[in-house]
Amino acid sequence: MARGRVTLVIVSDNPARVRQVRLSRDVVRLAVAAVLLVFSVLGSLAVGFFVRESERVTVKRLSRQNALLEAELDRIQETVAELRKALDVLSKKDAHFRLVAGLEPLDEEVLQAGIGGPGTETLQSSELWRLDARQGERAFSTAYDLNAMLRRAQVLSMSWDAALNSLEERYEELVSTPSIAPVVGYISSAFSRQRWHPILDRPRPHQGIDIVAPKGTPIHATARGRVTFAGRNGDYGLMVELDHGRGYVTRYAHASRTLVKVGQVVERGQPIAEVGATGLAVAPHVHYEVLLNGRPVNPRDYILNTEVIPD
CATH class of the missing domain: 2.70.70.10 (Glucose Permease (Domain IIA))
Known part of the structure; x- marks a missing residue:
């Protein structure tokens, strides 16, 4: 190999035909760099393709999950609406129950006691709302309704306890008050x-x-x-x-x-x-x-x- 040059010997099947190619070191370096560059570009393209494909699959999966979550949220909101109707019926029955027990019906303000006020999460503070305003608003509204109904159910439960206690007292009073003839x-x-x-x-x-x-x-x-x-x-x-x-x-x-x-x-x-x-x-x-x-x-x-x- 001559100084500063690289000699390539090319031998074919015929021993008589041998070729030599002399390249300078700069050319060799340039060729190696070009090959590395090509492989680097191809690698980057491959990685980019796989990343984009992975993101596409992830987006598709998340879209399906989001659709399922939306459908589930729809069902939850329907259930919440049914629960609200049931609580309305129970509230009316509670009013009659309290009258029978000798108690005044609860005011609507009492039934709504504790709803909202300090400490209640706001829509803007919801992480989901910051990610998706529409779905965040729906989820927040549903959670708020459920919380309101839970508190209302707790108030009704305490009301029934009070009515039952009153009825028990009245029952004891009624059964121990003379009210029939001793004989016919x-x-x-x-x-x-x-x-x-x-x-x-x-x-x-x-x-x-x-x-x-x-x-x-x-x-x-x-x-x-x-x-x-x-x-x-x-x-x-x-x-x-x-x-x-x-x-x-x-x-x-x-x-x-x-x-x-x-x-x-x-x-x-x-x-x-x-x-x-x-x-x-x-x-x-x-x-x-x-x-x-x-x-x-x-x-x-x-x-x-x-x-x-x-x-």
Whole structure:
């Protein structure tokens, strides 16, 4: 190889034909650089092609995902609309429920309590809105509606708890308030501050009503209560006394037999004695008294059914 030159020897199949090509080092360097440049350009083009193809595939995949998300968002918004209608129905039922429970219906402002205000995310602060304003607005609106309905459902839940508690209190009050006749029969003597006693033959207060019924007829408790007396009591004869709480006491006198014991809790309609004529009585009947805070009141005011024949 001559100084500063490169010699290429080209040998063919015929040994007699051998060719030599002498190139300067600059030419060789230029050729190598050209080859490297070509490969570099081809490599860059290939990489660019694959990158663009990958981006195209990614964009296509993201477009499909976006379409699926839009469809899912449509379904969610439809569900939200149905939930809103259901909550509207429940709100109306809650108003009726509260009235039955003796409570005032909730104001619309109370139902909407806690919606919005400080701490509530704004649309402009939503990352999705900054990426896609249209979809971001839809998603934000849906999330806001769901949050509003959640708070409304929580308010309704607390309202139902209050109504149930009120109903339980009213139920206890109702079941322990005298409201039925102790026996089915005929009222032979009404409540009176002063009446002529048929046996004593003189004026005397009649602090209850007398209901005539055959001997042995079951006498029923007129409300839930606790037995405070069961036995003989002077002119009352065999008598049962019930304490119903809240100042209510009932007495059932002239029984032929008692069926309960002191301390026993009885329910409305439960047999507690049987009609008789014990004590100061001339014929089988039940003398029925209602006392409120220790004072006799007219039992007729505490009989809501029609199973007695008025005098």
